[in-house]
Amino acid sequence: MSSHETRPCVPDLKKERLKCDFNVEELTNLIDGGKEKTALRRKLRSVISSESAYIDPIPPEYMSHEDQFSNELRKTCHTAMLMNKQNIDIKTLQLSKAYIGVLKDGDPLWVHYHVFIPSITGQSDPEQQKIWMEKIRTWKIFGTYAQTELGHGTFLRGLETTATYDRETREFILNSPTITATKWWPGGLGHTVNFAAVMAQLYVGGKCYGPHMFMVQLRDENTHESLPGVTLGEIGPRFGLNTNGNGFLRFDHYRIPRRNMLMKHAQVLEDGTYVKPSHSKLSYGTMVRVRVGIVRDTCIQLQQAVTIATRYSAVRHQSELIPGEPEPQILDYQTQQFKILPQISSVFALFFAANSVIDAYYSVTAQMDLGDMSLLPELHALSSGLKALSASDASRGVEICRLSCGGHGYLASSNFPRLYTQTTCAITYEGENTVLWLQVARYIIKSYRSAQNGNNLKHSVSYLSKQPRPVRGDLSNNGLLEAFKAAVFKLVSDTEGRIQRVCAKGQNYHMAWNQCSLQLLKCAEAHTRFYVCEQFVRKVEMAKGTENVKKILKNLCRLYLTHHVSVNSGDFLKSGSLSQNDIAVLEEEMCSLLEVLRPQAVSIVDAFDFDDGQLNSCLGCWDGDVYQRLYDEALKSPLNKTDVPEAYYKYLRPLMQVGLKSSL
Ligand SMILES: CC(C)(COP(=O)(O)OP(=O)(O)OC[C@H]1O[C@@H](n2cnc3c(N)ncnc32)[C@H](O)[C@@H]1OP(=O)(O)O)[C@@H](O)C(=O)NCCC(=O)NCCSC(=O)CCCC(=O)O
Numbered sequence: 189m190s191s192h193e194t195r196p197c198v199p200d201l202k203k204e205r206l207k208c209d210f211n212v213e214e215l216t217n218l219i220d221g222g223k224e225k226t227a228l229r230r231k232l233r234s235v236i237s238s239e240s241a242y243i244d245p246i247p248p249e250y251m252s253h254e255d256q257f258s259n260e261l262r263k264t265c266h267t268a269m270l271m272n273k274q275n276i277d278i279k280t281l282q283l284s285k286a287y288i289g290v291l292k293d294g295d296p297l298w299v300h301y302h303v304f305i306p307s308i309t310g311q312s313d314p315e316q317q318k319i320w321m322e323k324i325r326t327w328k329i330f331g332t333y334a335q336t337e338l339g340h341g342t343f344l345r346g347l348e349t350t351a352t353y354d355r356e357t358r359e360f361i362l363n364s365p366t367i368t369a370t371k372w373w374p375g376g377l378g379h380t381v382n383f384a385a386v387m388a389q390l391y392v393g394g395k396c397y398g399p400h401m402f403m404v405q406l407r408d409e410n411t412h413e414s415l416p417g418v419t420l421g422e423i424g425p426r427f428g429l430n431t432n433g434n435g436f437l438r439f440d441h442y443r444i445p446r447r448n449m450l451m452k453h454a455q456v457l458e459d460g461t462y463v464k465p466s467h468s469k470l471s472y473g474t475m476v477r478v479r480v481g482i483v484r485d486t487c488i489q490l491q492q493a494v495t496i497a498t499r500y501s502a503v504r505h506q507s508e509l510i511p512g513e514p515e516p517q518i519l520d521y522q523t524q525q526f527k528i529l530p531q532i533s534s535v536f537a538l539f540f541a542a543n544s545v546i547d548a549y550y551s552v553t554a555q556m557d558l559g560d561m562s563l564l565p566e567l568h569a570l571s572s573g574l575k576a577l578s579a580s581d582a583s584r585g586v587e588i589c590r591l592s593c594g595g596h597g598y599l600a601s602s603n604f605p606r607l608y609t610q611t612t613c614a615i616t617y618e619g620e621n622t623v624l625w626l627q628v629a630r631y632i633i634k635s636y637r638s639a640q641n642g643n644n645l646k647h648s649v650s651y652l653s654k655q656p657r658p659v660r661g662d663l664s665n666n667g668l669l670e671a672f673k674a675a676v677f678k679l680v681s682d683t684e685g686r687i688q689r690v691c692a693k694g695q696n697y698h699m700a701w702n703q704c705s706l707q708l709l710k711c712a713e714a715h716t717r718f719y720v721c722e723q724f725v726r727k728v729e730m731a732k733g734t735e736n737v738k739k740i741l742k743n744l745c746r747l748y749l750t751h752h753v754s755v756n757s758g759d760f761l762k763s764g765s766l767s768q769n770d771i772a773v774l775e776e777e778m779c780s781l782l783e784v785l786r787p788q789a790v791s792i793v794d795a796f797d798f799d800d801g802q803l804n805s806c807l808g809c810w811d812g813d814v815y816q817r818l819y820d821e822a823l824k825s826p827l828n829k830t831d832v833p834e835a836y837y838k839y840l841r842p843l844m845q846v847g848l849k850s851s852l
Pocket residue numbers: 298299303333335336341342343344345375469472473475476564565568617618619620623627630634
């Protein structure tokens with residue numbers, strides 16, 4: 189039934205694809221968001237695939253740090269030109285999945301498109317937007333989001349860069365008073381961008397008003413040289429994303445016009461009057477938006493990892509399952525299925541969660557534009573929780589997929605090293621995960637207390653109003669969701685009780701909070717997991733389509749639920765929402781789901797519809813010709829250019845000529 193069945197592949201994959209009992213194209217359409225979107229993505233992909241400019245002259249792993257950066261900058265600029273020619277919005281391209289694989293490591297302009305531009309549109313007033321967006325559209329301005337400093341990333345109130353208003357000249361003076369005030373990390377800041385949205389402590393008339401955003405020119409628009417009063421550079425090699433151009437920035441009493449403060453929410457008038465925003469955290473708005481986007485990005489990264497791991501597991505044969513019989517495909521081992529299939533279910537869970545938080549983001553921001561800020565705290569908690577959950581699930585998932593490929597998964601040519609570094613960075617940036625979990629916990633505990641005082645709660649936490657009473661022995665999807673609610677309720681009420689007990693012993697609230705923060709993290713994660721499970725169940729219930737596709741979705745959803753009940757069984761047992769017997773029944777069901785889903789695994793990942801160029805992996809290629817590709821890729825190593833390398837003559841031969849004085 190697969191649309192790709194006619195393309196040649198090794199017999200193992202052919203056999204897998206023949207087992208397919210659902211319409212692959214239908215599942216592809218569902219993941220793309222409709223037939224039209226699939227068609228658009230493929231059209232964009234065909235434009236991209238035919239571009240010779242995207243071919244790397246040599247595998248980037250063998251390039252120097254500088255050449256890798258320059259190669260990715262070349263491709264990202266080529267894309268801008270190409271999209272211009274084709275009249276396609278570049279952000280449409282980047283968000284369409286068609287762009288995956290063009291840039292091998294990191295995009296020096298990613299932060300420009302996905303963090304800087306949203307900052308300008310979300311934080312500046314209409315007049316400012318008009319001026320700056322015109323320059324952005326005409327490529328006069330490329331920018332970054334410069335918030336983090338050497339000394340502070342998480343604690344924004346601790347930022348040290350100052351923006352002091354000079355009423356005489358109607359300018360702000362930007363300054364980096366200490367070494368720790370140095371801006372550190374912003375993507376593209378090193379040598380790519382010429383502007384930045386800079387977060388700095390606003391001072392007017394000697395008073396500090398906290399962090400605010402400023403539009404700051406850093407480099408000359410013609411020569412690209414850094415301007416006097418600005419010191420710029422790159423921060424050096426990183427764990428991954430080495431081509432993002434992450435940079436540092438220092439200001440020495442650098443002056444910018446008053447109107448370069450982003451003034452949609454807060455303003456400083458000419459006479460120095462400070463006009464407050466309607467909500468104190470509106471200047472953190474860009475972060476909310478980017479966190480929402482991370483859920484989708486990490487889902488796509490996990491899609492790539494499971495595609496590679498599943499195809500490889502169908503091709504790879506190892507050991508004996510039944511003594512004397514041929515070596516089975518490793519995908520036949522239950523333990524291998526348990527590594528891979530829950531990750532496939534996770535892709536769908538993250539996919540539905542991403543859609544729901546994107547919808548929530550647009551509806552809440554529309555309300556905020558009308559002046560209603562009441563839903564912002566819930567959106568902040570939801571986006572923080574989903575960012576943290578998706579980043580950690582996807583990173584763990586990518587690593588599990590790598591491990592599932594044995595030794596070959598450790599090769600750069602499997603593409604796992606890059607996929608992993610690209611996924612795990614999301615645990616750190618846009619709010620370190622632990623810190624975001626604690627933000628979620630803060631919201632949950634506040635909500636729980638508010639309900640205890642008789643107040644109504646917002647939708648996503650409404651179940652914390654009163655002790656949920658799940659029906660014993662009901663193991664249906666709805667029954668499990670009720671059990672989840674009861675388990676989270678118990679975690680939250682126990683944790684809140686413990687905070688109170690610690691306070692009652694004389695500890696102040698903040699110390700009590702810290703002493704309970706391990707439990708608080710658990711509450712936040714369990715609450716967010718419940719949200720994801722609920723979205724999965726509801727979206728699958730609502731899914732339209734043929735029975736066989738619905739069956740795949742239902743089985744994946746059930747696998748997700750049973751897996752997460754099993755992983756967190758202690759919480760369900762402690763709350764009494766599930767019995768030991770229930771857990772045993774669910775774990776058995778989980779094992780049979782592995783068996784049920786196994787024959788469909790290759791076709792499900794085929795539905796993610798990545799081509800070989802996008803996966804960039806010897807292990808994940810469509811045709812399964814894994815060993816030849818691994819061999820060919822190894823031959824590209826510069827060390828293989830000669831039989832005897834230069835280093836032999838320099839180091840090894842002299843050593844061998846001396847010989848050991850004593851025998852070991
Ligand atoms: C840690 C927090 C969340 C809070 O810290 P704080 O300053 O101590 O907070 P506070 O003043 O005591 O206020 C707490 C209060 O502020 C609320 N709040 C916090 N953040 C938001 C928000 N975004 N929207 C709406 N409300 C927000 C919280 O809910 C608290 O409210 P409450 O007091 O409970 O009513 C915040 O400062 C923060 O977000 N830190 C993380 C920094 C971060 O995300 N940096 C991102 C840099 S850009 C980047 O990494 C780009 C990567 C791009 C890429 O390559 O893709």
